[in-house]
Amino acid sequence: MIDALVARTGQPTTTLLGPGDDCAIVAAADGRVVATVDVLVDGVHFRTDWASGEQIGRRAALASMADVAAMGATPTALLVGLCAPAETPTDLVMDIGRGLDAEASKVGAGIVGGDITRSTVLTISVTVLGDLAGREPVRRSGARVGDVVAVVGRLGWAAAGLAVLSRGFRSPAALVGSYRVPEPPIEQGVVAALAGATSMIDVSDGLIADLGHLADESGVAIEVATRVVPVHARLTEVASALGRDPMEWAMTGGDDHALAATFPDKASVPADWTPIGMVREGSGIVVDGQPWTGTGGWDHFGSGG
Amino acid sequence: MIDALVARTGQPTTTLLGPGDDCAIVAAADGRVVATVDVLVDGVHFRTDWASGEQIGRRAALASMADVAAMGATPTALLVGLCAPAETPTDLVMDIGRGLDAEASKVGAGIVGGDITRSTVLTISVTVLGDLAGREPVRRSGARVGDVVAVVGRLGWAAAGLAVLSRGFRSPAALVGSYRVPEPPIEQGVVAALAGATSMIDVSDGLIADLGHLADESGVAIEVATRVVPVHARLTEVASALGRDPMEWAMTGGDDHALAATFPDKASVPADWTPIGMVREGSGIVVDGQPWTGTGGWDHFGSGG
Numbered sequence: 342m343i344d345a346l347v348a349r350t351g352q353p354t355t356t357l358l359g360p361g362d363d364c365a366i367v368a369a370a371d372g373r374v375v376a377t378v379d380v381l382v383d384g385v386h387f388r389t390d391w392a393s394g395e396q397i398g399r400r401a402a403l404a405s406m407a408d409v410a411a412m413g414a415t416p417t418a419l420l421v422g423l424c425a426p427a428e429t430p431t432d433l434v435m436d437i438g439r440g441l442d443a444e445a446s447k448v449g450a451g452i453v454g455g456d457i458t459r460s461t462v463l464t465i466s467v468t469v470l471g472d473l474a475g476r477e478p479v480r481r482s483g484a485r486v487g488d489v490v491a492v493v494g495r496l497g498w499a500a501a502g503l504a505v506l507s508r509g510f511r512s513p514a515a516l517v518g519s520y521r522v523p524e525p526p527i528e529q530g531v532v533a534a535l536a537g538a539t540s541m542i543d544v545s546d547g548l549i550a551d552l553g554h555l556a557d558e559s560g561v562a563i564e565v566a567t568r569v570v571p572v573h574a575r576l577t578e579v580a581s582a583l584g585r586d587p588m589e590w591a592m593t594g595g596d597d598h599a600l601a602a603t604f605p606d607k608a609s610v611p612a613d614w615t616p617i618g619m620v621r622e623g624s625g626i627v628v629d630g631q632p633w634t635g636t637g638g639w640d641h642f643g644s645g646g
Numbered sequence: 647m648i649d650a651l652v653a654r655t656g657q658p659t660t661t662l663l664g665p666g667d668d669c670a671i672v673a674a675a676d677g678r679v680v681a682t683v684d685v686l687v688d689g690v691h692f693r694t695d696w697a698s699g700e701q702i703g704r705r706a707a708l709a710s711m712a713d714v715a716a717m718g719a720t721p722t723a724l725l726v727g728l729c730a731p732a733e734t735p736t737d738l739v740m741d742i743g744r745g746l747d748a749e750a751s752k753v754g755a756g757i758v759g760g761d762i763t764r765s766t767v768l769t770i771s772v773t774v775l776g777d778l779a780g781r782e783p784v785r786r787s788g789a790r791v792g793d794v795v796a797v798v799g800r801l802g803w804a805a806a807g808l809a810v811l812s813r814g815f816r817s818p819a820a821l822v823g824s825y826r827v828p829e830p831p832i833e834q835g836v837v838a839a840l841a842g843a844t845s846m847i848d849v850s851d852g853l854i855a856d857l858g859h860l861a862d863e864s865g866v867a868i869e870v871a872t873r874v875v876p877v878h879a880r881l882t883e884v885a886s887a888l889g890r891d892p893m894e895w896a897m898t899g900g901d902d903h904a905l906a907a908t909f910p911d912k913a914s915v916p917a918d919w920t921p922i923g924m925v926r927e928g929s930g931i932v933v934d935g936q937p938w939t940g941t942g943g944w945d946h947f948g949s950g951g
Contacts (some may be wrong), residue, residue, distance in 0.1 A: 362785050368678055372677060373674055374679045375669045376723065376773070379761050380771060382729055411668040412667070420682070422685035424685055454683055456683050456685050456771075464765060466773075468683055481666075481668070558666075
């Protein structure tokens with residue numbers, strides 16, 4: 342089974358020693374290595390009846406790789422810890438491995454190691470190593486007053502997809518697909534770093550929540566104007582059908598792993614990014630001029646509730 | 647909870663960026679990083695009624711760090727993925743973090759990142775990064791005909807401890823303690839590398855099984871003489887009391903994470919290591935002149951069964 346998970350054809354040149362020994366060895370040419378770990382649990386982060394093994398594997402790889410992107414780094418290697426119940430079909434494990442490998446190889450990373458063990462619940466831990474190629478990391482704490490806040494990637498798609506699935510529907514396919522497998526703009530992390538991003542984070546908890554982390558760590562306030570927050574027509578349509586507010590999904594929905602960053606000025610915001618606000622003195626998140634308190638959720642926000 | 651797991655006082659100088667951002671950054675001065683992951687699951691690898699949280703954390707750290715040692719490297723950083731049921735006491739999580747930190751800091755490694763999530767079963771994934779300090783890694787595949795096979799660390803202690811616990815006893819404390827927290831000779835990995843070890847592995851599946859990996863990967867046979875395999879007096883005593891063969895524990899017991907390695911000659915075997923055999927032409931493991939087939943287990947070995 343462990344072979345199914347890690348034995349793939351071809352490793353990138355950064356893999357100096359692949360799976361099969363006590364450890365892997367990965368090149369870290371600039372003398373530093375970026376590292377992060379995420380764990381996904383069946384019934385909490387995914388459902389095997391809502392997603393295929395390959396989709397689950399892809400999602401697991403992407404969730405961790407988005408963290409590496411958010412430092413302005415490039416993923417180089419993945420290490421996978423898989424816990425599976427005894428009755429797990431070998432095909433499902435193979436499919437998870439295939440999904441992990443598909444997304445890793447897309448960005449030039451190798452699956453260099455793994456551990457597989459029995460458990461009562463299907464659990465996938467993905468460690469990703471990354472390379473800064475000599476650049477300084479883009480941290481959460483670097484936003485400065487006057488910076489422009491911008492985003493790239495999908496906002497609210499996964500949340501909309503989950504809402505659709507929860508109501509028993511299977512379409513629109515694009516939204517359901519976004520819940521099953523996000524499309525984080527991994528390569529935009531380096532683009533932002535090269536453009537001079539002062540702070541960056543991947544949107545895993547929701548735009549407001551994650552901008553809140555940037556604001557807290559940087560000691561600033563972040564103002565967002567909803568009129569410029571990208572809300573795709575698909576979200577608007579589905580929200581209308583389900584009686585929901587698409588802006589709620591865009592502002593509070595997690596798991597799309599969009600990137601949010603701050604840049605010194607409008608001219609430095611890269612082409613694919615959308616400016617949505619400004620960094621100001623103060624603290625917390627201000628949406629359309631109103632401080633976000635987090636109490637009562639989006640429904641009550643702005644209505645005095 | 648995640649703070650309990652990773653927020654410790656002090657990081658080693660190799661931790662360039664500790665927990666709290668999207669990723670950690672760890673120094674990799676020689677341009678390479680050694681990496682491994684192990685996952686421990688409640689009821690499979692540990693039992694919360696047989697070990698404290700601190701013991702579980704220490705064991706989780708040591709199991710992964712022994713793999714780094716077996717490459718001839720020094721652990722520099724740990725990333726921890728913890729899955730815990732909703733009813734898990736915060737104290738248990740704190741204790742696991744304390745145990746991880748205790749063993750990591752002993753060898754100068756930092757806990758640089760973590761993820762904590764809900765699950766139905768307590769699960770700990772530990773990724774360890776390591777540094778080769780310019781040396782070549784000691785792989786499983788380098789054993790050559792004529793090399794001396796040697797071991798360092800405990801053999802069979804954890805298996806004896808498990809046998810004791812399984813019979814409802816709690817002593818001898820040293821053996822039970824070895825099952826709860828192994829004492830792998832982490833620092834001996836570098837010692838072996840500097841002494842010119844040609845191949846190395848950590849004994850996690852049992853001495854015969856893990857020497858089998860060295861033999862297979864190196865394309866050689868390994869001969870072991872049981873009369874020189876170290877069997878501690880405590881094992882002999884307990885085996886006698888339980889009607890067991892202490893040599894079975896020493897030869898087949900796992901989880902002590904002793905190190906087994908091959909050296910070019912007897913003179914190059916480091917002081918703390920015990921020579922137990924030789925590398926020969928052929929394949930597989932030969933114990934006291936008889937090929938080990940693995941069928942029937944130790945009981946039937948040598949009795950024609």
